[in-house]
Amino acid sequence: MRKPWYSFLYVRSPITKILYGILSVIISIAALGAQQYMEEPRMAAQTGNWEGRSIEKGAEIFANNCANCHGLDGKGLSGVAPALNSKYFFTQRLSDLAYTGSMHDYVELTVAAGRPSRADRQWAQMMPTWGVRYGGPLRDDQVMHVTNFVLNWREESLTQSWDPTSENLDPWQPFQDGPSRATTGSITYTVGMQGALAVLPEQVAGAIVTPTETTEVTGPRTGRTLFVSLGCGGCHLLGDIGVGVTGPDMNQLHEVAATRVPGEDAVTYVRNSIVDPNAYIVENYSAGLMPADLATKMSEDELNTLVEWLLDPNRTYE
Ligand code: HEC
């Protein structure tokens, strides 16, 4: 009779049996180890894949919900919303705010809850509430995706430069809500949508209003105080206190105001521009950007003072 192929299992010697046992244990351990070893890169690949898909979804959410204020490239719109694709944002912003949490938490919380700041401080509108649990339109997973998308700008933003002659300028706009580089810095800052405009540190420092400056004022405010505290300078260039380029340069307003609308003298025109910004749209600028309720934020006397001050070529910025 022929021996079956597994005849090697018919072992008599106990030593050999023990050896077989040890051998099979070793083989099992090796197999487990190998599997573990291969699992790690597989998991990493999975995670990368998942993150990539999350960022893609986030990109779509951003384009549909955020781009009209923060710009499609996340570089902000002057006077409308701050840049997120910004070296300043990723390197300095949190320490300026003395925020101790992570960048991820800061973005996610801001997006979910919004920023119920006073709209007349610096930006044309408030940062809306997005998270469904705070009454916004986005589900938790959508907030997470758009957060991942914003955080994904980090690497690109770190290549930005603070040298105003650079092609790749950091598009940040100085914030009014906290000490920012501009109040202490010694380099030259640039602000504005295209980053085309170089602003010296002392100019930016002048444009930054600390909340106390506006709240301590009693009695009618001066033209300068109104201009700064109502955020006009976030959209209009003026002397050393207006830094925005969303609206027309105001330095020559006294020369052009009377020529804008037939039948309106300079005072009437400027007054109307504030009371009803969309009644007349300056050529090459967009309607609907200048807030229409600014006149309700000052008294009649203050409005007159502001108009007079804006039209005075000898105004001071103190
Ligand atoms: C209506 C305009 C508007 C829209 C739309 C908008 N934002 Fe904002 N966002 C703002 C403004 C204004 C601020 C600054 C608020 C402040 O500091 O008072 C801001 C602030 C932020 C900040 C914090 C920036 C910082 O440096 O503190 C993040 C992050 C942000 N927005 C993300 C988003 C995302 C993501 C979306 C879309 C889901 C979005 N925003 C949609 C206006 C907008």
Ligand code: HEC
């Ligand atoms: C969010 C940006 C924004 C803010 C804030 C803003 N403006 Fe404007 N402003 C514009 C834009 C855009 C225009 C041009 C479109 C138009 O004519 O309405 C404009 C036009 C004007 C004009 C007409 C200028 C010209 O050359 O004919 C005046 C005057 C003016 N703004 C005054 C003010 C004053 C004063 C404030 C603050 C109380 C202010 N703006 C705040 C965006 C802004």
